[in-house]
Amino acid sequence: MRLGLVARATAVTALTALLLVTSACGGGDSKTPASAPVREESPSASPSPTATPPQLPSASGNTSAGRIAFATYFVKAYNYAFATNDATPITSVGATGKRTRCTMCTELKTYLDGQQAKGLHLEPADLPVKRAFETARVLDNVWVVDIQSRAGKRADVDASGHAVKTYPAKKNYLIEVGVAWENGRYRLTGWKSGENK
Numbered sequence: 001m002r003l004g005l006v007a008r009a010t011a012v013t014a015l016t017a018l019l020l021v022t023s024a025c026g027g028g029d030s031k032t033p034a035s036a037p038v039r040e041e042s043p044s045a046s047p048s049p050t051a052t053p054p055q056l057p058s059a060s061g062n063t064s065a066g067r068i069a070f071a072t073y074f075v076k077a078y079n080y081a082f083a084t085n086d087a088t089p090i091t092s093v094g095a096t097g098k099r100t101r102c103t104m105c106t107e108l109k110t111y112l113d114g115q116q117a118k119g120l121h122l123e124p125a126d127l128p129v130k131r132a133f134e135t136a137r138v139l140d141n142v143w144v145v146d147i148q149s150r151a152g153k154r155a156d157v158d159a160s161g162h163a164v165k166t167y168p169a170k171k172n173y174l175i176e177v178g179v180a181w182e183n184g185r186y187r188l189t190g191w192k193s194g195e196n197k
Contacts, residue, residue, distance in 0.1 A: 053080050053089045062141075062181040068132045070186040071145035071177040075129055078175075078191075081108065083125035085116035095187035100142060100180045104190040120156045120164060127151055127173060141182065142189055147175040148196070170195040 054076035057069040070093075077089035087109040094102030115121060131148040138144070151170040155163035174196035178189030 051080055051083055053077065053086070056089075056093065059184075059186055062186075064134055066186065067134060067143050067145055067179045067181075070179055070188075071147055072129050072132050074177050074188060074191065075127055075147050075149065075175060079125045079127055081112060081125075082122040085112040085121055087112050090188065093186070093188050095178075095180045095182060095189045097180065097182050097187075099139065100178075100182065100187065100189045102178075102188050102190055105188060115156070119159045122154055123157045123163075124152060124154060127175065135176070139180075142178060142180045145177045145179055147177060149173040149175060172196040 054073055057066070057073055059066045059070070074090070074093075077093075081087045081090055087105070091105045091109050094105035096102075127147075127149040129147055129149060133146055134143055135146050136144045151167070151173045153169045154167045156165040158164055172195060173193065175191060175193040177191045180187045180189050
């Protein structure tokens with residue numbers, strides 16, 4: 001089962017390109033989806049609020065491998081953001097184009113600011129990358145990269161370590177990442193995630 005990012009983006013493109021990013025779209029630059037081997041990251045201890053943000057991969061040009069590396073960076077930044085309530089590694093790469101603006105980036109920051117105000121963070125905030133591949137291209141400069149992952153049992157934890165809200169484990173977790181190429185660099189248009197049944 002797909003989460004619908006590609007299908008929604010294609011339908012939106014048919015109606016209007018302006019709504020494309022609002023529905024968090026993307027795509028691939030050939031009819032055959034590109035795939036890159038990604039070393040599966042082993043689950044690790046939950047990052048502490050002093051965790052180091054991930055390094056943005058360098059991009060010498062717009063390539064399938066570069067888009068996959070950027071989407072993989074996003075997952076690491078997502079893990080970091082939920083562990084620390086710091087959305088900066090995501091908001092700093094949010095697309096700013098008229099048709100590609102990342103509204104989800106701003107929404108994530110607002111949510112994490114609220115979590116921080118409540119004294120909560122997610123533990124463990126670890127979605128390991130099992131596989132990453134392009135699935136579609138919707139605009140000239142926007143693609144969707146799928147990340148296959150798994151989500152262990154997680155919880156919103158307060159400062160004393162008490163679990164306030166728990167989330168069940170999800171064996172097959174899919175993250176669809178919208179990747180744009182703007183002004184010589186990769187930008188995030190949005191994402192959709194959930195259990196892939």
